[in-house]
Amino acid sequence: MSITIATTLDLKGLSCPMPIIKTAKAMKALAPGDLLEAFATDPGSVPDFMAWARATGNPLVESTQDGAVFHFILKKKEI
Amino acid sequence: MGAEIVVIGGGVGGTIVANLVAKQTQGRAHVTIVDATGIHVYQPGFLYVAIGLEQPAALQRPESQLLRHDVSLVIDGATRVDAAAHMVLLESGRRLQYDHLVLATGSRTMMGEVPGGLGAYDFYTLAGAKRLFAALEAFNKGTIVIGVAGIPYKCPPAPVEFAFLLDDYLRARGIRDKTEIKLLSPLNRAFTIEATSKLVQPILAERGIELTGFFNVESVDPVAKTVTSLEGETMGYDLLILVPPHRGQQVIESSRLGDERGWVPVDKNTLKHAQLPDIWAIGDTTSIPISKSGSVAHYEATVAAAEIAAEVKGEAPPAHVYDGKVMCFLETGQGKATTIRFDYDHPPVSPSPARRWHWAKALFNKTYWHTVPQGRLP
Numbered sequence: 001m002s003i004t005i006a007t008t009l010d011l012k013g014l015s016c017p018m019p020i021i022k023t024a025k026a027m028k029a030l031a032p033g034d035l036l037e038a039f040a041t042d043p044g045s046v047p048d049f050m051a052w053a054r055a056t057g058n059p060l061v062e063s064t065q066d067g068a069v070f071h072f073i074l075k076k077k078e079i
Numbered sequence: 080m081g082a083e084i085v086v087i088g089g090g091v092g093g094t095i096v097a098n099l100v101a102k103q104t105q106g107r108a109h110v111t112i113v114d115a116t117g118i119h120v121y122q123p124g125f126l127y128v129a130i131g132l133e134q135p136a137a138l139q140r141p142e143s144q145l146l147r148h149d150v151s152l153v154i155d156g157a158t159r160v161d162a163a164a165h166m167v168l169l170e171s172g173r174r175l176q177y178d179h180l181v182l183a184t185g186s187r188t189m190m191g192e193v194p195g196g197l198g199a200y201d202f203y204t205l206a207g208a209k210r211l212f213a214a215l216e217a218f219n220k221g222t223i224v225i226g227v228a229g230i231p232y233k234c235p236p237a238p239v240e241f242a243f244l245l246d247d248y249l250r251a252r253g254i255r256d257k258t259e260i261k262l263l264s265p266l267n268r269a270f271t272i273e274a275t276s277k278l279v280q281p282i283l284a285e286r287g288i289e290l291t292g293f294f295n296v297e298s299v300d301p302v303a304k305t306v307t308s309l310e311g312e313t314m315g316y317d318l319l320i321l322v323p324p325h326r327g328q329q330v331i332e333s334s335r336l337g338d339e340r341g342w343v344p345v346d347k348n349t350l351k352h353a354q355l356p357d358i359w360a361i362g363d364t365t366s367i368p369i370s371k372s373g374s375v376a377h378y379e380a381t382v383a384a385a386e387i388a389a390e391v392k393g394e395a396p397p398a399h400v401y402d403g404k405v406m407c408f409l410e411t412g413q414g415k416a417t418t419i420r421f422d423y424d425h426p427p428v429s430p431s432p433a434r435r436w437h438w439a440k441a442l443f444n445k446t447y448w449h450t451v452p453q454g455r456l457p
Contacts, residue, residue, distance in 0.1 A: 013368070014368060015369075016266070016271050017230060017265045017266045017271050018230060018231075018368070020265065020266060020295075021230055021265055021295055021309070024293075024295050024309040024310055025309055028297075028309055028311075044273070051266075051267040051292075051293075052267070052293055055267060055292060055293045056293060056310050056311075
């Protein structure tokens with residue numbers, strides 16, 4: 001099954017809390033059900049993305065790591 | 080004739096660089112510092128002005144009194160840097176030629192970027208702190224909301240610190256039981272640094288300061304008295320205090336020396352401009368992902384000064400580079416404070432809040448004028 005990503009964010013090199021703030025801004029522009037993909041290098045972004053997804057109700061569909069880069073896919077919640 | 084060194088900005092970083100380069104080059108360089116007002120302002124005092132614990136006059140001194148006699152002060156605004164011509168253009172039309180240039184221009188606050196944001200109060204300028212104090216003096220009951228409307232901003236612990244000081248202020252006035260204090264945080268904790276959050280969150284709870292996480296302020300409705308987050312939440316208030324969005328100074332943007340927010344890209348250790356080897360940037364001015372604070376400007380200034388002095392004297396670059404050192408005090412109210420210390424290689428540590436840290440901060444604030452700008456503290 002292929003998935004279509006609506007927006008990709010390069011958050012590499014940014015430190016906490018910038019990855020979450022840039023993601024929150026980008027998510028606002030998406031339509032319900034759209035997927036957002038983000039790449040970050042701040043290790044703190046892993047718990048922060050999980051907590052942000054839980055708190056805002058936008059599901060964290062994927063959270064993986066490739067070397068020093070963390071990869072996240074968030075889904076914009078249905079209204 | 081010696082090398083011409085020009086420093087733009089007479090804040091803490093610029094003043095230290097100017098004094099140290101003049102001292103270390105021993106007459107082999109001529110140092111000029113350009114400042115739009117000629118008044119040196121001690122910004123860490125703003126939050127005390129906002130609760131009436133400090134007088135605005137105590138936070139300002141003529142820059143000329145803080146400079147060595149062999150540093151030239153030019154009171155004029157810098158409008159543009161012509162890096163190709165090694166020239167700084169000033170508002171008066173005057174031009175300054177340089178061999179080495181230091182950008183110590185700091186940041187500016189942009190509350191107007193927040194829709195409805197001008198209806199909020201802040202303690203990020205002296206005028207803002209005075210206006211906030213007047214509003215607090217007229218305040219008798221209701222909900223005070225403290226939030227963050229843009230990152231990065233100066234002095235990361237300031238919102239938490241202000242919440243504690245505000246709690247003290249309202250208790251002293253006998254109206255704490257008629258007031259709710261709500262602290263909005265960009266993350267799910269009080270502060271970006273986990274260790275410090277763990278230390279201050281129980282104290283926030285103890286003082287009855289309500290913490291709301293993942294509330295990144297997006298807009299304000301000053302008529303309905305509500306503030307809305309990027310996350311879609313709306314909260315009512317009677318008095319709103321926001322940390323305004325920050326950006327680099329106009330001269331950086333006009334000279335195309337920075338990124339889209341006007342922060343200058345520099346090497347995180349040498350503080351040299353990423354593309355222009357005869358330009359340094361220090362303090363708030365840079366895009367280094369580290370705290371925008373006086374301590375960072377101070378530590379970076381000593382590194383930049385030593386590098387410039389070595390170049391002037393034809394010596395090898397100094398071995399000591401900027402290691403990401405940050406040191407902040409954080410008032411936790413009721414006469415106590417803690418500190419936050421870290422660098423690029425060591426995670427932040429904060430001791431338990433104690434009276435001695437509060438007194439250390441008070442002592443530092445008082446002795447600042449005779450120690451820091453002159454470069455007397457390492």
